[in-house]
Amino acid sequence: MKIQEADAKALLLAQGLPVPPWEVARTPTQARAAAVKFLGDPANATGKVVIKAQVLVGGRGKAGGVKLAGSADEAEDVAAQILALEIKGLPVRRVLVGPAADIVKEYYLSVLLDRSTRRLMFIGSAEGGVEIEQVARDNPAAIVYEHVDPLLGLPDYAARELAFKIGFGPHWKAGAAIAKGLLKTMLAYDADLVEINPLAVIREHGAQGTPVERLVCLDAKVTLDDSALARHPGHEALRDLDAEDPADVEARRYDLTFIKLEGDIGCMVNGAGLAMTTMDLVKRAGGEPANFLDIGGGAKADRVAAAMRLILDDPNVKAILVNIFGGITRGDEVARGLIEARGQQEREVPMVVRIVGTNAEEAAELLRAAHFETAATLDEAAAKAVASARATAA
Amino acid sequence: MSVLIGRETRLVVSGITGREGEFHSRAMQAYGTNIVAGMTPGKGGLRALDGTVPVFDTVAEAVRETGANTSCIFVPAAGAPDAVLEAVGAGIKTIFCITEGIPVLDMIPVVEEVRLAGARLIGPNCPGATSPGRAKVGIIPGSIHREGRVGVVSRSGTLTYEAVQAMTDAGLGQSTCVGIGGDPIIGTQFLDVLKLFKDDPETEALVLIGEIGGAAEEEAAAWAAEHLAAIPKVAFIAGRTAPEGKRMGHAGAIISGGAGTAASKVAALEAAGFRVAESPTELPALLRAAGFRG
Numbered sequence: 001m002k003i004q005e006a007d008a009k010a011l012l013l014a015q016g017l018p019v020p021p022w023e024v025a026r027t028p029t030q031a032r033a034a035a036v037k038f039l040g041d042p043a044n045a046t047g048k049v050v051i052k053a054q055v056l057v058g059g060r061g062k063a064g065g066v067k068l069a070g071s072a073d074e075a076e077d078v079a080a081q082i083l084a085l086e087i088k089g090l091p092v093r094r095v096l097v098g099p100a101a102d103i104v105k106e107y108y109l110s111v112l113l114d115r116s117t118r119r120l121m122f123i124g125s126a127e128g129g130v131e132i133e134q135v136a137r138d139n140p141a142a143i144v145y146e147h148v149d150p151l152l153g154l155p156d157y158a159a160r161e162l163a164f165k166i167g168f169g170p171h172w173k174a175g176a177a178i179a180k181g182l183l184k185t186m187l188a189y190d191a192d193l194v195e196i197n198p199l200a201v202i203r204e205h206g207a208q209g210t211p212v213e214r215l216v217c218l219d220a221k222v223t224l225d226d227s228a229l230a231r232h233p234g235h236e237a238l239r240d241l242d243a244e245d246p247a248d249v250e251a252r253r254y255d256l257t258f259i260k261l262e263g264d265i266g267c268m269v270n271g272a273g274l275a276m277t278t279m280d281l282v283k284r285a286g287g288e289p290a291n292f293l294d295i296g297g298g299a300k301a302d303r304v305a306a307a308m309r310l311i312l313d314d315p316n317v318k319a320i321l322v323n324i325f326g327g328i329t330r331g332d333e334v335a336r337g338l339i340e341a342r343g344q345q346e347r348e349v350p351m352v353v354r355i356v357g358t359n360a361e362e363a364a365e366l367l368r369a370a371h372f373e374t375a376a377t378l379d380e381a382a383a384k385a386v387a388s389a390r391a392t393a394a
Numbered sequence: 395m396s397v398l399i400g401r402e403t404r405l406v407v408s409g410i411t412g413r414e415g416e417f418h419s420r421a422m423q424a425y426g427t428n429i430v431a432g433m434t435p436g437k438g439g440l441r442a443l444d445g446t447v448p449v450f451d452t453v454a455e456a457v458r459e460t461g462a463n464t465s466c467i468f469v470p471a472a473g474a475p476d477a478v479l480e481a482v483g484a485g486i487k488t489i490f491c492i493t494e495g496i497p498v499l500d501m502i503p504v505v506e507e508v509r510l511a512g513a514r515l516i517g518p519n520c521p522g523a524t525s526p527g528r529a530k531v532g533i534i535p536g537s538i539h540r541e542g543r544v545g546v547v548s549r550s551g552t553l554t555y556e557a558v559q560a561m562t563d564a565g566l567g568q569s570t571c572v573g574i575g576g577d578p579i580i581g582t583q584f585l586d587v588l589k590l591f592k593d594d595p596e597t598e599a600l601v602l603i604g605e606i607g608g609a610a611e612e613e614a615a616a617w618a619a620e621h622l623a624a625i626p627k628v629a630f631i632a633g634r635t636a637p638e639g640k641r642m643g644h645a646g647a648i649i650s651g652g653a654g655t656a657a658s659k660v661a662a663l664e665a666a667g668f669r670v671a672e673s674p675t676e677l678p679a680l681l682r683a684a685g686f687r688g
Contacts, residue, residue: 113498115578115608115646118505150506190497226641227471228497257643272576272643273550273605276632281673283635292636294643297533297551325552325559327521327535328417357535357555378556379673 001224003238004054006096008220011189017181018174018216020202022098024054031079034097036072041099043204045211048100049075053082053092056243063087068100090242101218106198107166107175108132111148111182113192120148120186122179124166128198154183171201174215189235190228195221247310254306256295263288265389266311266320266349268304270295270329278323281378287386290317297328304337305344312345319350319389321381326357335363339370350388354381396525396570397545397590397597398488398516399427399464403529406431406453406462406486408469408477410442415468418492418533419443422466425536427529431456453484464488466522466531471495474518475504482511490531491517491581501579508581515581519644521551521573534558534571542567543688544681545591547584548603549576549610549644553632557603557674564678566688569597576605576644584614592621599626599686601677602668606633607647607654612662619666626684628677629668631656 006024013019021038025031035049053065060066065087069075075097085092106129114121124144127135135142144165148154154162156176163175182194196217206212229235241249251258257272261279265287269275272294279289291314295307311317324334334355342351354375355363367374373388375381405422409415410432423429423443431450432442438451450456453465465481467474467490474493481489489508496518508515516523522532526539538555540562548554554573561568572587574580584602591597600622604611611631618627634656636642638649649655660670669680 113578116583116610116613118579119502120499150502187499190499192498225498227495228499231472231497259637259640259642261637269552271550271552272647273548273553273603273632274556276605276636276642276647277553277556277630277674279636280632280634284672289635292640292642325555327533327552327555328414356559357538377675379675 001226001229001235001239002056002243003222003224004056004094004240005052005220006054006094007238008222009217011222012181012185012217012220015181015185015188017178017185018214019220020098020101020216020218022096025079025095025097026093028076028080028083031095031097032072032076035069035075038097038099039072044099045102045204046100049097050100051075051078051082052096053085053087054094054096055087055090055092056240057088057090060087065092093242101200102203103198104201104203104213106200107168108135108197109166109179109182109199110193110195110197111186114147117147119150120183122146122148122162124162126167128200132197148183154180168215171215178215178217185222189222189232190225191222192225193221193223197221247313250306250310254303256293256303256307256310258310259292260314261289261291263290264316264318264393265385266290266314266317268293268295268307268311268320268322270297270299270324274323274325278321278378278382281382282321282385285382285386287382287389290314299329299337300333301337301340304334305341308338308341308345312347312349317349318392319352319385321385322351322353322355323378323381324355324357326355326359329358331355331357331359331363332366335366338372339366342370350392352381352384352388354378396528397587397594398523398570398572399525399529399531401528403531404428404430404461404463405531406433406456406460406465408433408453408465408467408481410434410447410449410468411437411440412468416442418468419447421536422530425530427531430460430462453480453486457484457486462486464531465490467491467493469493471497475500478504478515479507482507482513487513489513489515489581490520490522491515492520492522492532493517494519496577498577498579501577505579505581516572517575517580519577520575520580521554523570523572524568525570526568532573534573538562539571540567542569543596543598544568544601544686545594545597545599546571546601546603547587547591548573549605550603550632553674554603557601557630557677560675561601561678566678566681569594576646578608578646583610585610585617588614588618588622598688599681600628601681602627602629602663603674604629604631604659605644605647606631606636606642606649606656606659607644609654611659615662615666615668618668623667626681626686627668628671628680628684629663630671630674630677631659631663
């Protein structure tokens, strides 16, 4: 689960990491109040504030979602503009307001899961502020990798080593402490990824107005492990419902994995790998899948009926392909769910059903009696669904 | 012979008295798997599966009393990492963890403990393995198999059943089928299973079923190019049409930053001498085209 920058920063701050102050505003008036506070802060070396759209997509800056303001009036105007934006289809409902940083140097630091070594791994670079994938292409030598010991974590010496390798110069102690803090954040919240880009040396006004430099997390990206949400009750509040389709919420309620796509053939499958394969075969047969939908193992009739409603809620769907390989899932249960769902559905959409494995014969009997179109093989089912979608569209 | 499991398998099932654990234990027993013990804390002294299997409070006790050498775990996600550690601690060397939905970070120290103990973990979030005619451990339906000489390794569950059924229908039997699991952190990777198949005299052809995400298929392909050059090999990769950045059901099935795509995996496998099918139903014909006569 991806979370917004402001929420990610709150998690970092709670784990003791250096994050410059910020406030979240939902209205231009709130943004103005926050701006007044930061413009009047004697530590603010630029005399400006930055206003950043809080949406879960990349490229906020290019879309006009990140702007500076030098006065309270300007902050209010800029916030009003940004709050009226839609970035890559997502409405901006919140902005982050903070002091505009006087940046001396930008670094990159993240900790993530390295699947092949089955360990956590730090990625760091003195070339921050740009996409790390870009650095990896243009100047791979500028990237530093450091694995985390699966039992010991990141001992102090390893954190120092990482900081020296990245090259934080006089800020190496802060760099090492931040690395440890990122790992602590990851473990505390069951994150998949904690990424700071840029991790920046910024200049602020000290006590007597003298410039002071420090290393801070200027931006933050955190994704949380979906499998661990149950043990972090607070995480559910961080879910950005704007970044979701209404169908996602319904799918979660019935324990279905549903991903909406652009095509017109609705798919209902048991098992993630088989669901992907079914999509691939629809495409190969000349069609376009409307969704990925895994009803999981052991689905009963009610879950099947809920899955059918989700598929039919998409007005683009012109045909439905049901592909079930019964193992734990019983074919007759699925057939009953399909029959029940068809009795309730509001619009008529052609459906091709293929059920094999556990209780496939009982399922075939039920489907035959209810006049469903069936298919024996996966390839045949895909071809029939594509033909039906074309007939409906014509 | 077979890999991982066989006639010598003496299985202890953790969570044998739970709904899933009992259901699948019955199916395993009916297939011929030698289930010697069950483990559910607090239920020691009972007998499961119509009185045929003694239940113990701890895996250590089950091993001591019955000589169990393989473990199958049906414990819910919150307790499953601990169940793996318990099996390791009891000295078991082959551990299958069927449980899905385990928080990823929980598995990192567990796979390390497994490695340090010289044991092998298959899964989590895996369907298990079948050695047709000998034993099955996990949840793969026994009916789809046929005895033979094709080794199958897959990251998926039902997709594996699909491919295996296609082979059985075409008269191609299997030596062992292994589902390694769809999570980002798993105990046994494609490469590890290929190494086992290489040393198994009964495995004369290979089927690898992968999916988007990670680089395990690429790593396995590179190794196979060097060490399995002579053996007929076919593969199927699910997720050619999956969009980037979306988790396709399996926690590990995600394309991120342009890495882990089906195209990259297909290219690596083809370069390594695998024939890659566009549908799982084409696997038997491709295997024959690759020279397999089994």
